[in-house]
Amino acid sequence: MGFYFAQLLTGLANAASLFLIACGLSIIFGVIRVVNFAHGSFYMLGAFIAYTLVTAMMGAGLGAWGFWGGVVLAAAAVALVGGLMEITILRRIYHAPELFQLVATFGVVLIVQDAALAIWGPEDLL
Secondary structure (H helix, E strand, C coil): CHHHHHHHHHHHHHHHHHHHHHHHHHHHHHHHCCCCCCHHHHHHHHHHHHHHHHHHHHHCCCCHHHHHHHHHHHHHHHHHHHHHHHHHCHHHCCCCCHHHHHHHHHHHHHHHHHHHHHHHCCCCCC
16 A cells, blocks of 8 residues: 555656646746747756755755755756846847747757756766
8 A cells, every 4th residue: 555655646746846847838938938948958957956966965964954955056056047048048039930939949958958968977866
């Protein structure tokens, strides 16, 4: 019975994270009318940054404060990266055809994925 309960909780946690990603994508499209292909890449970047910060802060002996501090700092870091992307790339293409918007955000996907590969490597972190 414990196995099924654990599977239920895992499924609910996965569904909640996918729901948050979908809500964010929907809000971004609704507000600025740009389909952001890089939305999932920012989610990945946040997970990698959170892993790095939490590992470093827990290693420093901060306990639960290290975990929550790392998660909050990772969210702030990804918000900063997203803000920089909006200022440098998206503002220039708001009134461009949709194809230009898709190509520009897809280019951001490639950049973020290659940067994550260069920083954290191809091996699993956990």
